Amino acid sequence: MEIRKANIVELESILKLSPQALFEGTLGRVRPTDERIKRLVEPLLERGCYYLIAAEKDNLMGWILIGSIKDQFTDEMIGFIYELYVTQEYRGKGISKHLMKSAIEHLQSEGYPEIRLGVFADNHAVRLYKQMGFSERNITMSLRMPCISQAAR
Template identity: 65%
Template sequence: MDIRKSTDSELKQIMARSPQAMFEGTLGKVKPTGEKIKQLVEPLLKKGCYYLIATEDDKLMGWILIGENKDQFTDKRIGFIYELFVLEEFRGKGVSKQLLSSAIDRLKQEGYPEVRLSVFVGNPAIKLYEKMGFHSRNITMSLPL
């Protein structure tokens, strides 16, 4: 498996598949359009965020979107994982773990003192994040009206 930054043509593949990634990552609560994905991702890419992709035999297996963010209270620069997704046929083979490990290494090399991410309650990826050393930091609660 090769993990590296995405090319422009691979970025197009990712953007085309990102609505499904967000739908699954939000446990079916959000079904975004391609336009909404574009609105969310383009500003991140413009500020220097980037995708790392996992490939094997030139086949896209999954991706992780990483970059800078700021702590909302202190304005401290932190590394942030915005998205992690593995295509269904490659799940259960350690792709997520390798993408996450590569992302953490890169963010550390880029000088960030901390890496954060957000995840929906009930997402099975939480187990992986905890195994990799992540812990709950804050919880957003909701009251439907």
């Protein structure tokens, strides 16, 4: 297995699989369209974010999308992990850990003083992130509101 930056053909494969990746990453709460994925990812790629892939021969095993983001309070640029995904057939083989290690190395070599990521609280990946040294920094809370019909407004 090798971990390296994705080429254009691999990027197209990632974008085709990204709706499923986002669906799983949000624990089934979001089912994005291909167009929505494109609107989410293109601006990141345009500002220098990139995918690292885990591949064996011509088989795409998984990917991690990394780049930077500005801290909203300090305006400091920090490294950010936007997405981590391993395809179903390659799960349970330590690929996520290899992708995370590589991402951390890349972001560290680019000089970022800190690396952050966002994850749904119940996502099983939380355990991996803690093993990799990440800790909870802030908590975003949610209150689901009952649907109100248009007529009642």
